[in-house]
Amino acid sequence: MTLSESIFENLRLELRRGCLTLAVLAQLRQERYGYTLRKALAERGLEIDESTLYPLLRRLEAQGLLASEWREEDKRNKRFYRLNEDGERMLGQLLEEWQALNAAITASLGMDGIEAPASSGDASG
Amino acid sequence: MELLERYLEAVRKHLPWERQDDILAELRANLEAQLEEKEAGLGRPLTSGEMEEWLKSLGQPIQVAAGYQPQRYLIGPAFFPIYWYVLKLALGWAGVIYSIVTVVTLFAQTTPNAMEWVGAIARIPWVLMMTAAWVTVIFAAIEFGVSRKWFDKRELAGTSSSWTPRVGPPMASKEVGGNKPRSFAQAVADVVFGALFLGWFLAVPSHPWVILGPGAYLFRNSPFQLAPVLVPFFWWIVALSALQLGWKVVDLIRGTWRGRDQLQHLVVTVIGLIPLGILLCVPNHNWVLLKHPELDRAKFGVSLDQINSGIYKALLLIVAVVVLQLVWEIVRRSLEAYKRRVAAR
Numbered sequence: 001m002t003l004s005e006s007i008f009e010n011l012r013l014e015l016r017r018g019c020l021t022l023a024v025l026a027q028l029r030q031e032r033y034g035y036t037l038r039k040a041l042a043e044r045g046l047e048i049d050e051s052t053l054y055p056l057l058r059r060l061e062a063q064g065l066l067a068s069e070w071r072e073e074d075k076r077n078k079r080f081y082r083l084n085e086d087g088e089r090m091l092g093q094l095l096e097e098w099q100a101l102n103a104a105i106t107a108s109l110g111m112d113g114i115e116a117p118a119s120s121g122d123a124s125g
Numbered sequence: 126m127e128l129l130e131r132y133l134e135a136v137r138k139h140l141p142w143e144r145q146d147d148i149l150a151e152l153r154a155n156l157e158a159q160l161e162e163k164e165a166g167l168g169r170p171l172t173s174g175e176m177e178e179w180l181k182s183l184g185q186p187i188q189v190a191a192g193y194q195p196q197r198y199l200i201g202p203a204f205f206p207i208y209w210y211v212l213k214l215a216l217g218w219a220g221v222i223y224s225i226v227t228v229v230t231l232f233a234q235t236t237p238n239a240m241e242w243v244g245a246i247a248r249i250p251w252v253l254m255m256t257a258a259w260v261t262v263i264f265a266a267i268e269f270g271v272s273r274k275w276f277d278k279r280e281l282a283g284t285s286s287s288w289t290p291r292v293g294p295p296m297a298s299k300e301v302g303g304n305k306p307r308s309f310a311q312a313v314a315d316v317v318f319g320a321l322f323l324g325w326f327l328a329v330p331s332h333p334w335v336i337l338g339p340g341a342y343l344f345r346n347s348p349f350q351l352a353p354v355l356v357p358f359f360w361w362i363v364a365l366s367a368l369q370l371g372w373k374v375v376d377l378i379r380g381t382w383r384g385r386d387q388l389q390h391l392v393v394t395v396i397g398l399i400p401l402g403i404l405l406c407v408p409n410h411n412w413v414l415l416k417h418p419e420l421d422r423a424k425f426g427v428s429l430d431q432i433n434s435g436i437y438k439a440l441l442l443i444v445a446v447v448v449l450q451l452v453w454e455i456v457r458r459s460l461e462a463y464k465r466r467v468a469a470r
Contacts, residue, residue, distance in 0.1 A: 034155040050159075051184045054152060055192030070150075076158070079151045 020048060022098055024056060025091040028066060031082040033073075057081055065090050128173070129156060132180045139190030148193050156183070197272070200264045204271075207310040208264040212257060214314055219256035223249065230340030312377055319370040327363060348421040349429065352414050354407045361400035369393055391458070394451050401444050410437045 001009070023046050027037055034054050041048055060066045065087035070079050083091060133156075137149050163179070164170050171179065183189060200208050227245045270276045325335055334341035372389050404412070413432050415421045 033158075034151065035158040038155075049184070050155065051189045051192050054155060058148070058193060074158075076154055077150065078154045078158070 019098075020046065020052070021056065021060070022091075022094050024053070024060065025065065025083060025087060025094065028081055028083045028087070029091070031080050033078040033080045037081070060087070128176045128180060129153075129160065132183070132186060135186035136190050139187045140193055141195075144193070152189075195272075198268060200261070200268050201271075204264055204268055206308075207314075208260070210308070210310055211264070211314050212260045214318060215256050215260045216253055218318070219252055220249070223252045226336065226338040226340065229336070230338050230343070312373070316370065316373045316377060319366065319373055323363070323366045323370055326366060330359065348415055348417065348425050349413050349432070350416050352407065352412050354403075355412065358400050358403050361403065365393065365396055365400070368396070391451075391454055394447060394454065398444070398447060398451070401440065401447065404440055405444065410434075412436050 023041055023044075024037065027040050032040065034050075034057060037057075038048060038050065038053050041053075057066065057068075061068055061081065065084065066081045067084040067087075068079050068081045070077055072078075133149055133153055136152065137145055140148050160171070160179075227248075231241055231245065267276065329336045332341075333344065337344060369389070410433050413429060413436070415425060415429055
Protein backbone atom coordinates (compact mmCIF):
# COMPACT_ATOMS: atom_id res chain seq x y z
CA MET A 1 0.00 0.00 0.00
CA THR A 2 1.47 3.36 -1.00
CA LEU A 3 1.57 6.29 1.41
CA SER A 4 -1.27 8.06 -0.35
CA GLU A 5 -3.39 4.88 -0.34
CA SER A 6 -2.68 4.47 3.35
CA ILE A 7 -3.65 8.10 4.07
CA PHE A 8 -6.81 7.63 2.00
CA GLU A 9 -7.65 4.46 3.89
CA ASN A 10 -7.26 6.21 7.27
CA LEU A 11 -9.35 9.19 6.20
CA ARG A 12 -11.99 6.91 4.69
CA LEU A 13 -12.25 4.93 7.92
CA GLU A 14 -12.56 8.16 9.91
CA LEU A 15 -15.27 9.38 7.58
CA ARG A 16 -17.15 6.07 7.74
CA ARG A 17 -17.00 5.69 11.52
CA GLY A 18 -19.60 8.31 12.33
CA CYS A 19 -21.72 7.43 9.28
CA LEU A 20 -21.92 3.78 10.32
CA THR A 21 -23.32 4.71 13.71
CA LEU A 22 -25.94 6.85 12.02
CA ALA A 23 -26.83 4.06 9.60
CA VAL A 24 -27.09 1.50 12.40
CA LEU A 25 -29.35 3.78 14.43
CA ALA A 26 -31.49 4.42 11.37
CA GLN A 27 -31.86 0.68 10.65
CA LEU A 28 -32.78 -0.07 14.25
CA ARG A 29 -35.99 1.89 14.09
CA GLN A 30 -37.09 -1.62 13.20
CA GLU A 31 -36.15 -4.42 15.59
CA ARG A 32 -33.33 -6.62 14.30
CA TYR A 33 -30.64 -8.94 15.57
CA GLY A 34 -26.98 -8.62 14.68
CA TYR A 35 -26.80 -10.69 11.51
CA THR A 36 -30.02 -9.40 9.91
CA LEU A 37 -28.91 -5.87 10.68
CA ARG A 38 -25.62 -6.53 8.93
CA LYS A 39 -27.45 -7.92 5.90
CA ALA A 40 -29.86 -4.96 5.82
CA LEU A 41 -26.93 -2.54 5.85
CA ALA A 42 -25.12 -4.51 3.13
CA GLU A 43 -28.25 -4.49 0.94
CA ARG A 44 -28.23 -0.70 1.19
CA GLY A 45 -24.59 -0.52 0.17
CA LEU A 46 -22.98 -0.32 3.60
CA GLU A 47 -20.80 -3.37 4.10
CA ILE A 48 -19.66 -3.63 7.71
CA ASP A 49 -17.47 -6.23 9.39
CA GLU A 50 -18.89 -8.44 12.12
CA SER A 51 -16.06 -7.36 14.41
CA THR A 52 -17.11 -3.74 13.97
CA LEU A 53 -20.90 -4.07 14.02
CA TYR A 54 -21.51 -6.39 16.95
CA PRO A 55 -19.38 -4.48 19.48
CA LEU A 56 -20.90 -1.23 18.15
CA LEU A 57 -24.36 -2.53 19.08
CA ARG A 58 -23.12 -3.22 22.61
CA ARG A 59 -21.64 0.27 22.89
CA LEU A 60 -24.81 1.95 21.66
CA GLU A 61 -26.81 -0.08 24.15
CA ALA A 62 -24.42 0.85 26.96
CA GLN A 63 -24.89 4.49 25.95
CA GLY A 64 -28.61 4.05 26.52
CA LEU A 65 -29.64 4.48 22.88
CA LEU A 66 -30.79 0.89 22.22
CA ALA A 67 -32.99 -1.58 24.03
CA SER A 68 -32.29 -5.26 23.62
CA GLU A 69 -33.89 -8.56 24.52
CA TRP A 70 -33.08 -12.22 24.08
CA ARG A 71 -35.80 -14.06 22.16
CA GLU A 72 -36.11 -17.36 20.39
CA GLU A 73 -36.43 -17.28 16.63
CA ASP A 74 -36.03 -20.26 14.31
CA LYS A 75 -35.25 -22.45 17.32
CA ARG A 76 -32.31 -20.26 18.21
CA ASN A 77 -31.91 -17.65 20.93
CA LYS A 78 -31.03 -14.29 19.43
CA ARG A 79 -30.47 -10.87 20.87
CA PHE A 80 -32.78 -8.34 19.22
CA TYR A 81 -32.02 -4.64 19.30
CA ARG A 82 -34.28 -1.68 18.78
CA LEU A 83 -33.97 2.08 19.12
CA ASN A 84 -35.43 3.33 22.41
CA GLU A 85 -36.79 6.82 23.04
CA ASP A 86 -33.40 8.35 23.70
CA GLY A 87 -32.10 6.60 20.61
CA GLU A 88 -34.92 8.07 18.50
CA ARG A 89 -34.10 11.54 19.80
CA MET A 90 -30.40 11.03 19.17
CA LEU A 91 -31.05 9.76 15.65
CA GLY A 92 -33.12 12.88 14.91
CA GLN A 93 -30.33 15.15 16.16
CA LEU A 94 -27.66 13.25 14.27
CA LEU A 95 -29.71 13.29 11.06
CA GLU A 96 -30.09 17.06 11.32
CA GLU A 97 -26.35 17.35 11.79
CA TRP A 98 -25.70 14.99 8.90
CA GLN A 99 -28.03 16.90 6.58
CA ALA A 100 -26.45 20.22 7.53
CA LEU A 101 -22.98 18.81 6.90
CA ASN A 102 -24.06 17.28 3.63
CA ALA A 103 -25.63 20.53 2.49
CA ALA A 104 -22.54 22.49 3.49
CA ILE A 105 -20.19 20.16 1.64
CA THR A 106 -22.40 20.06 -1.42
CA ALA A 107 -22.63 23.85 -1.40
CA SER A 108 -18.86 24.16 -0.97
CA LEU A 109 -18.19 21.84 -3.88
CA GLY A 110 -20.72 23.68 -6.03
CA MET A 111 -19.45 27.12 -5.15
CA ASP A 112 -15.81 26.29 -5.65
CA GLY A 113 -16.54 24.46 -8.88
CA ILE A 114 -14.75 21.36 -7.63
CA GLU A 115 -15.96 18.08 -8.95
CA ALA A 116 -15.99 15.11 -6.61
CA PRO A 117 -13.19 12.75 -7.64
CA ALA A 118 -14.09 9.34 -9.01
CA SER A 119 -14.61 6.88 -6.18
CA SER A 120 -12.01 4.16 -5.71
CA GLY A 121 -12.16 1.01 -3.63
CA ASP A 122 -15.18 -0.56 -2.00
CA ALA A 123 -17.00 0.61 1.09
CA SER A 124 -16.14 -2.25 3.38
CA GLY A 125 -14.67 -1.70 6.82
CA MET B 126 -19.12 -26.80 13.46
CA GLU B 127 -16.18 -27.99 15.48
CA LEU B 128 -14.00 -25.30 13.95
CA LEU B 129 -16.63 -22.68 14.78
CA GLU B 130 -16.73 -23.87 18.40
CA ARG B 131 -12.97 -23.75 18.60
CA TYR B 132 -13.03 -20.26 17.12
CA LEU B 133 -15.63 -19.08 19.66
CA GLU B 134 -13.67 -20.58 22.54
CA ALA B 135 -10.59 -18.74 21.33
CA VAL B 136 -12.59 -15.49 21.29
CA ARG B 137 -13.91 -16.20 24.80
CA LYS B 138 -10.41 -16.16 26.27
CA HIS B 139 -10.01 -12.48 25.37
CA LEU B 140 -13.47 -11.21 26.29
CA PRO B 141 -14.23 -9.19 29.44
CA TRP B 142 -14.88 -11.99 31.95
CA GLU B 143 -18.04 -10.51 33.43
CA ARG B 144 -19.82 -10.48 30.04
CA GLN B 145 -18.15 -13.47 28.38
CA ASP B 146 -21.17 -15.76 28.26
CA ASP B 147 -23.59 -13.12 27.05
CA ILE B 148 -21.30 -11.82 24.30
CA LEU B 149 -20.38 -15.30 23.18
CA ALA B 150 -24.02 -16.43 23.01
CA GLU B 151 -24.84 -13.44 20.81
CA LEU B 152 -21.80 -13.95 18.61
CA ARG B 153 -22.61 -17.63 18.24
CA ALA B 154 -26.22 -16.89 17.25
CA ASN B 155 -25.09 -14.36 14.64
CA LEU B 156 -22.37 -16.58 13.19
CA GLU B 157 -24.59 -19.65 13.11
CA ALA B 158 -27.30 -17.70 11.27
CA GLN B 159 -24.67 -16.54 8.78
CA LEU B 160 -23.36 -20.08 8.38
CA GLU B 161 -26.83 -21.51 7.84
CA GLU B 162 -27.48 -18.99 5.13
CA LYS B 163 -24.19 -19.78 3.43
CA GLU B 164 -24.92 -23.51 3.51
CA ALA B 165 -28.50 -22.99 2.29
CA GLY B 166 -27.08 -20.99 -0.63
CA LEU B 167 -24.64 -23.79 -1.52
CA GLY B 168 -27.15 -26.54 -0.81
CA ARG B 169 -24.57 -28.42 1.26
CA PRO B 170 -22.51 -27.99 4.41
CA LEU B 171 -19.28 -26.05 4.12
CA THR B 172 -16.19 -28.16 3.66
CA SER B 173 -13.52 -27.97 6.29
CA GLY B 174 -11.42 -25.74 4.01
CA GLU B 175 -14.33 -23.39 3.29
CA MET B 176 -15.16 -23.19 6.98
CA GLU B 177 -11.54 -22.33 7.75
CA GLU B 178 -11.50 -19.62 5.08
CA TRP B 179 -14.72 -18.14 6.39
CA LEU B 180 -13.52 -18.09 10.00
CA LYS B 181 -10.24 -16.53 8.89
CA SER B 182 -12.22 -13.81 7.13
CA LEU B 183 -13.91 -12.94 10.44
CA GLY B 184 -10.56 -11.93 11.89
CA GLN B 185 -8.28 -13.28 14.58
CA PRO B 186 -10.11 -14.15 17.81
CA ILE B 187 -8.10 -11.63 19.83
CA GLN B 188 -9.04 -8.86 17.40
CA VAL B 189 -12.71 -9.83 17.42
CA ALA B 190 -12.72 -9.85 21.22
CA ALA B 191 -10.87 -6.52 21.38
CA GLY B 192 -13.93 -4.80 19.92
CA TYR B 193 -15.88 -5.67 23.06
CA GLN B 194 -13.27 -4.27 25.41
CA PRO B 195 -13.69 -0.69 26.63
CA GLN B 196 -11.28 1.69 24.94
CA ARG B 197 -8.17 1.66 27.10
CA TYR B 198 -5.00 3.67 27.05
CA LEU B 199 -1.87 3.56 29.09
CA ILE B 200 -1.81 7.35 28.65
CA GLY B 201 -4.72 8.70 26.64
CA PRO B 202 -4.81 11.64 24.23
CA ALA B 203 -6.11 14.02 26.92
CA PHE B 204 -2.99 13.59 29.04
CA PHE B 205 -0.42 12.73 26.44
CA PRO B 206 0.72 16.31 25.71
CA ILE B 207 1.16 16.98 29.45
CA TYR B 208 2.91 13.64 29.88
CA TRP B 209 5.25 14.43 27.01
CA TYR B 210 6.06 17.85 28.42
CA VAL B 211 6.69 16.54 31.95
CA LEU B 212 8.74 13.65 30.56
CA LYS B 213 11.02 16.01 28.65
CA LEU B 214 11.33 18.24 31.71
CA ALA B 215 12.03 15.29 34.03
CA LEU B 216 14.61 13.80 31.66
CA GLY B 217 16.33 17.15 31.36
CA TRP B 218 16.46 17.64 35.13
CA ALA B 219 17.49 14.04 35.75
CA GLY B 220 20.37 14.53 33.32
CA VAL B 221 21.43 17.80 34.95
CA ILE B 222 21.14 16.55 38.54
CA TYR B 223 22.89 13.28 37.74
CA SER B 224 25.69 15.13 36.00
CA ILE B 225 26.20 17.54 38.92
CA VAL B 226 26.05 14.77 41.50
CA THR B 227 28.45 12.61 39.50
CA VAL B 228 30.95 15.38 38.91
CA VAL B 229 30.89 16.42 42.58
CA THR B 230 31.19 12.80 43.69
CA LEU B 231 34.08 12.09 41.38
CA PHE B 232 35.94 15.24 42.39
CA ALA B 233 35.31 14.58 46.07
CA GLN B 234 37.60 11.61 45.57
CA THR B 235 41.23 12.30 44.97
CA THR B 236 41.59 12.02 41.20
CA PRO B 237 38.92 10.22 39.23
CA ASN B 238 40.36 7.85 36.67
CA ALA B 239 39.12 7.28 33.14
CA MET B 240 37.24 4.10 34.05
CA GLU B 241 35.21 5.96 36.67
CA TRP B 242 34.27 8.57 34.08
CA VAL B 243 33.30 5.88 31.58
CA GLY B 244 31.24 4.11 34.26
CA ALA B 245 29.48 7.35 35.17
CA ILE B 246 28.66 8.07 31.53
CA ALA B 247 27.48 4.49 30.96
CA ARG B 248 24.97 4.90 33.81
CA ILE B 249 23.27 7.88 32.10
CA PRO B 250 20.89 5.74 29.94
CA TRP B 251 19.85 3.80 33.04
CA VAL B 252 19.14 7.01 35.00
CA LEU B 253 17.12 8.42 32.10
CA MET B 254 15.26 5.14 31.64
CA MET B 255 14.33 5.00 35.33
CA THR B 256 13.17 8.61 35.23
CA ALA B 257 11.05 7.94 32.15
CA ALA B 258 9.64 4.80 33.76
CA TRP B 259 8.61 6.66 36.92
CA VAL B 260 6.99 9.51 35.01
CA THR B 261 5.15 6.98 32.83
CA VAL B 262 3.99 4.98 35.86
CA ILE B 263 2.64 8.15 37.52
CA PHE B 264 0.75 9.23 34.40
CA ALA B 265 -0.55 5.71 33.78
CA ALA B 266 -1.87 5.74 37.37
CA ILE B 267 -3.59 9.09 36.69
CA GLU B 268 -5.11 7.69 33.48
CA PHE B 269 -6.27 4.64 35.39
CA GLY B 270 -7.84 6.90 38.05
CA VAL B 271 -9.61 8.88 35.36
CA SER B 272 -10.91 5.71 33.68
CA ARG B 273 -12.32 4.69 37.09
CA LYS B 274 -13.78 8.22 37.45
CA TRP B 275 -11.70 8.96 40.56
CA PHE B 276 -10.63 12.25 38.99
CA ASP B 277 -12.17 14.63 36.51
CA LYS B 278 -10.24 14.33 33.26
CA ARG B 279 -11.05 17.86 32.07
CA GLU B 280 -9.93 19.44 35.34
CA LEU B 281 -6.69 17.46 35.35
CA ALA B 282 -5.94 18.12 31.70
CA GLY B 283 -6.76 21.82 32.11
CA THR B 284 -9.62 21.75 29.59
CA SER B 285 -12.49 22.40 31.98
CA SER B 286 -15.36 24.70 31.10
CA SER B 287 -14.00 27.26 33.57
CA TRP B 288 -11.23 28.00 31.10
CA THR B 289 -11.62 31.30 29.28
CA PRO B 290 -9.47 33.05 26.68
CA ARG B 291 -8.88 35.71 29.34
CA VAL B 292 -6.48 33.30 31.01
CA GLY B 293 -3.29 34.80 29.74
CA PRO B 294 -1.48 38.06 29.35
CA PRO B 295 -2.29 40.64 26.71
CA MET B 296 -1.06 39.94 23.19
CA ALA B 297 1.65 42.61 23.37
CA SER B 298 3.75 40.68 25.85
CA LYS B 299 2.92 37.24 24.49
CA GLU B 300 5.33 36.88 21.65
CA VAL B 301 8.19 38.96 23.02
CA GLY B 302 11.42 37.33 21.97
CA GLY B 303 9.55 35.00 19.63
CA ASN B 304 8.80 32.58 22.48
CA LYS B 305 5.74 30.38 22.23
CA PRO B 306 3.08 31.07 24.89
CA ARG B 307 3.12 28.59 27.73
CA SER B 308 0.37 26.04 28.14
CA PHE B 309 -1.48 25.58 31.41
CA ALA B 310 0.20 22.21 31.83
CA GLN B 311 3.61 23.85 31.49
CA ALA B 312 2.69 26.48 34.07
CA VAL B 313 1.49 23.80 36.49
CA ALA B 314 4.58 21.70 35.83
CA ASP B 315 6.74 24.78 36.52
CA VAL B 316 5.07 25.21 39.90
CA VAL B 317 5.30 21.51 40.73
CA PHE B 318 8.96 21.29 39.76
CA GLY B 319 9.68 24.63 41.48
CA ALA B 320 8.20 23.22 44.70
CA LEU B 321 10.07 19.96 44.28
CA PHE B 322 13.32 21.84 43.73
CA LEU B 323 12.73 23.96 46.83
CA GLY B 324 11.96 20.89 48.93
CA TRP B 325 14.98 19.11 47.54
CA PHE B 326 17.25 22.10 48.18
CA LEU B 327 15.95 22.60 51.74
CA ALA B 328 16.81 18.97 52.43
CA VAL B 329 20.46 19.50 51.46
CA PRO B 330 21.85 20.65 54.89
CA SER B 331 20.32 17.74 56.81
CA HIS B 332 20.67 15.18 54.00
CA PRO B 333 23.67 16.20 51.89
CA TRP B 334 23.39 12.97 49.87
CA VAL B 335 20.44 14.48 47.98
CA ILE B 336 22.89 16.76 46.21
CA LEU B 337 26.14 14.84 46.51
CA GLY B 338 24.82 11.28 46.31
CA PRO B 339 27.38 8.79 47.58
CA GLY B 340 29.82 11.73 47.53
CA ALA B 341 28.21 12.97 50.76
CA TYR B 342 29.69 10.00 52.59
CA LEU B 343 33.09 10.60 51.04
CA PHE B 344 32.90 14.30 51.83
CA ARG B 345 31.93 13.66 55.46
CA ASN B 346 34.92 11.39 55.84
CA SER B 347 37.25 13.72 53.98
CA PRO B 348 39.50 16.24 55.72
CA PHE B 349 37.46 19.09 54.17
CA GLN B 350 34.41 21.01 55.30
CA LEU B 351 32.35 23.85 53.86
CA ALA B 352 32.96 27.34 55.23
CA PRO B 353 30.18 28.79 57.43
CA VAL B 354 29.92 31.68 54.97
CA LEU B 355 28.00 29.32 52.67
CA VAL B 356 25.03 29.38 55.08
CA PRO B 357 23.79 32.86 54.04
CA PHE B 358 24.39 31.84 50.42
CA PHE B 359 22.19 28.80 50.94
CA TRP B 360 19.37 30.92 52.42
CA TRP B 361 19.64 33.42 49.59
CA ILE B 362 19.07 30.63 47.08
CA VAL B 363 16.14 29.36 49.16
CA ALA B 364 14.64 32.87 49.25
CA LEU B 365 15.17 33.30 45.52
CA SER B 366 13.53 29.96 44.72
CA ALA B 367 10.64 30.73 47.09
CA LEU B 368 10.20 34.12 45.39
CA GLN B 369 10.11 32.50 41.94
CA LEU B 370 7.73 29.81 43.13
CA GLY B 371 5.44 32.35 44.79
CA TRP B 372 5.44 34.43 41.63
CA LYS B 373 4.49 31.41 39.53
CA VAL B 374 1.71 30.47 41.94
CA VAL B 375 0.35 34.03 41.83
CA ASP B 376 0.49 33.88 38.01
CA LEU B 377 -1.52 30.65 38.08
CA ILE B 378 -4.09 32.06 40.52
CA ARG B 379 -4.43 35.29 38.56
CA GLY B 380 -4.62 33.39 35.28
CA THR B 381 -1.58 35.17 33.84
CA TRP B 382 0.51 32.04 33.38
CA ARG B 383 0.48 32.05 29.58
CA GLY B 384 3.23 34.58 29.10
CA ARG B 385 6.87 34.40 30.06
CA ASP B 386 7.11 37.20 32.59
CA GLN B 387 10.04 39.32 31.44
CA LEU B 388 9.95 41.48 34.57
CA GLN B 389 10.02 38.41 36.79
CA HIS B 390 13.01 37.08 34.88
CA LEU B 391 14.83 40.40 35.23
CA VAL B 392 14.12 40.75 38.94
CA VAL B 393 15.22 37.19 39.66
CA THR B 394 18.41 37.66 37.65
CA VAL B 395 19.27 40.87 39.54
CA ILE B 396 18.52 39.34 42.94
CA GLY B 397 20.45 36.26 41.87
CA LEU B 398 23.58 38.41 41.66
CA ILE B 399 23.42 39.08 45.41
CA PRO B 400 24.24 35.52 46.59
CA LEU B 401 26.93 35.32 43.92
CA GLY B 402 28.33 38.59 45.27
CA ILE B 403 28.25 37.18 48.80
CA LEU B 404 30.24 34.20 47.64
CA LEU B 405 32.78 36.29 45.77
CA CYS B 406 33.34 38.48 48.84
CA VAL B 407 34.37 35.56 51.04
CA PRO B 408 37.68 36.53 52.69
CA ASN B 409 40.67 34.87 51.00
CA HIS B 410 38.26 32.87 48.82
CA ASN B 411 38.03 30.13 51.41
CA TRP B 412 34.81 28.32 50.58
CA VAL B 413 36.19 24.98 51.60
CA LEU B 414 38.22 24.64 54.80
CA LEU B 415 40.19 21.91 56.49
CA LYS B 416 38.52 20.30 59.48
CA HIS B 417 41.83 20.10 61.29
CA PRO B 418 44.06 22.70 59.69
CA GLU B 419 46.88 22.26 62.14
CA LEU B 420 47.04 18.51 61.41
CA ASP B 421 46.15 18.38 57.73
CA ARG B 422 47.60 21.57 56.31
CA ALA B 423 50.83 19.89 55.27
CA LYS B 424 49.12 16.94 53.62
CA PHE B 425 46.01 18.52 52.07
CA GLY B 426 46.94 22.19 51.87
CA VAL B 427 47.73 22.02 48.14
CA SER B 428 44.48 20.19 47.33
CA LEU B 429 42.54 22.73 49.39
CA ASP B 430 44.09 25.63 47.51
CA GLN B 431 43.30 23.92 44.20
CA ILE B 432 39.67 23.34 45.20
CA ASN B 433 39.17 26.95 46.33
CA SER B 434 40.94 28.26 43.27
CA GLY B 435 38.67 26.10 41.07
CA ILE B 436 35.58 27.40 42.85
CA TYR B 437 36.79 30.99 42.43
CA LYS B 438 37.29 30.53 38.69
CA ALA B 439 33.89 28.86 38.30
CA LEU B 440 32.25 31.65 40.29
CA LEU B 441 33.88 34.33 38.16
CA LEU B 442 32.63 32.55 35.04
CA ILE B 443 29.09 32.25 36.41
CA VAL B 444 29.01 35.93 37.45
CA ALA B 445 30.30 36.97 34.03
CA VAL B 446 27.61 34.90 32.27
CA VAL B 447 24.83 36.22 34.53
CA VAL B 448 25.95 39.84 34.11
CA LEU B 449 26.17 39.43 30.33
CA GLN B 450 22.70 37.89 30.28
CA LEU B 451 21.39 40.74 32.37
CA VAL B 452 22.94 43.39 30.14
CA TRP B 453 21.61 41.61 27.05
CA GLU B 454 18.15 41.40 28.61
CA ILE B 455 18.12 45.09 29.51
CA VAL B 456 19.31 46.09 26.03
CA ARG B 457 16.72 43.84 24.39
CA ARG B 458 13.90 45.13 26.53
CA SER B 459 14.94 48.72 25.90
CA LEU B 460 15.01 48.11 22.14
CA GLU B 461 11.58 46.47 22.25
CA ALA B 462 10.17 49.33 24.30
CA TYR B 463 11.67 51.78 21.80
CA LYS B 464 10.15 49.84 18.87
CA ARG B 465 6.74 49.85 20.54
CA ARG B 466 6.97 53.60 21.14
CA VAL B 467 7.91 54.19 17.49
CA ALA B 468 5.09 51.94 16.28
CA ALA B 469 2.59 53.75 18.51
CA ARG B 470 3.37 57.17 16.98
